[in-house]
Amino acid sequence: MVPKKIAVVTGANRGIGFEITRQLAKKDIQVILTSRNKTKGLIAVQKLHEEEGLEVVFHQLDVTDSISIQALIDFIKKEYERLDILVNNAGIMLDKNDSENASILKTKLDTIRKTMETNTYGPLAICQAFIPLMKKNNYGRIVNISSGMGQLEEMNGNYPGYRLSKVSLNALTKIFADELKEHDILINSMCPGWVRTDMGGPNATRSIEEGAETAVWLATLPSNSPSGGFFRDRNLIPW
Numbered sequence: 686m687v688p689k690k691i692a693v694v695t696g697a698n699r700g701i702g703f704e705i706t707r708q709l710a711k712k713d714i715q716v717i718l719t720s721r722n723k724t725k726g727l728i729a730v731q732k733l734h735e736e737e738g739l740e741v742v743f744h745q746l747d748v749t750d751s752i753s754i755q756a757l758i759d760f761i762k763k764e765y766e767r768l769d770i771l772v773n774n775a776g777i778m779l780d781k782n783d784s785e786n787a788s789i790l791k792t793k794l795d796t797i798r799k800t801m802e803t804n805t806y807g808p809l810a811i812c813q814a815f816i817p818l819m820k821k822n823n824y825g826r827i828v829n830i831s832s833g834m835g836q837l838e839e840m841n842g843n844y845p846g847y848r849l850s851k852v853s854l855n856a857l858t859k860i861f862a863d864e865l866k867e868h869d870i871l872i873n874s875m876c877p878g879w880v881r882t883d884m885g886g887p888n889a890t891r892s893i894e895e896g897a898e899t900a901v902w903l904a905t906l907p908s909n910s911p912s913g914g915f916f917r918d919r920n921l922i923p924w
């Protein structure tokens with residue numbers, strides 16, 4: 686019998702991460718729903734169980750905390766001895782909470798640093814932790830949830846912390862992809878579009894289901910598929 690694929694989704698207690706978890710679990714993948722807050726994560730797991738009969742496992746993960754990352758990897762090594770899919774979804778957009786911060790002329794360096802910690806260095810540390818485990822089976826699918834706001838081709842003013850963090854996340858995708866090219870470990874960035882979540886707000890143009898769809902597709906790509914790309918709606922988009 687082929688063992689179930691094991692997936693980790695970060696920031697999965699709400700928004701796009703929760704929906705990616707739901708869609709992966711529906712494909713009979715064993716998802717570890719991670720959340721920095723234990724109570725919120727357990728409520729999310731319970732919701733998937735009660736409403737859809739999905740058996741998702743919870744583990745705490747704060748992507749900015751190296752002790753928390755190590756605890757997750759210890760748990761996965763002990764319970765499953767493998768990791769097949771990693772979705773780096775957790776993200777923050779601090780610039781939007783403070784209009785002063787929204788302009789690069791006024792933004793505080795501390796805002797940029799904090800944003801980079803979550804949106805860029807978190808995924809970097811998590812990739813460093815999990816890729817050795819993926820290499821053991823020569824299999825891995827990594828999806829970095831980026832944003833059109835990190836696209837150099839369409840770079841505009843405002844939200845500098847968020848934009849810089851997603852440009853850098855995209856660079857990480859390319860750097861890892863090159864170093865992994867001898868392996869069946871594919872890593873891609875994707876933009877979910879403007880999605881109705883707490884971050885996107887109620888006026889966003891896309892449903893959460895639409896926002897999650899391309900990430901799930903990338904998380905389940907067959908071998909010899911693209912790696913080191915930037916996607917929206919299953920299509921390559923410019924960096």
Ligand SMILES: NC(=O)c1ccc[n+]([C@@H]2O[C@H](COP(=O)([O-])OP(=O)(O)OC[C@H]3O[C@@H](n4cnc5c(N)ncnc54)[C@H](OP(=O)(O)O)[C@@H]3O)[C@@H](O)[C@H]2O)c1
Nearest residue numbers: 696700701721747748774775776832879880882883884885
């Ligand atoms: N919504 C959009 O229109 C849109 C567009 C482009 C890209 N994106 C990207 O899509 C991803 C998901 O966004 P969303 O719209 O679903 O946002 P959201 O509703 O604000 O959810 C963000 C998630 O990230 C978690 N998180 C934040 N900091 C964390 C940390 N240090 N450790 C672990 N989890 C952490 C949050 O946990 P808490 O509940 O504990 O805060 C929450 O679960 C983000 O990377 C975002 O940049 C979104």
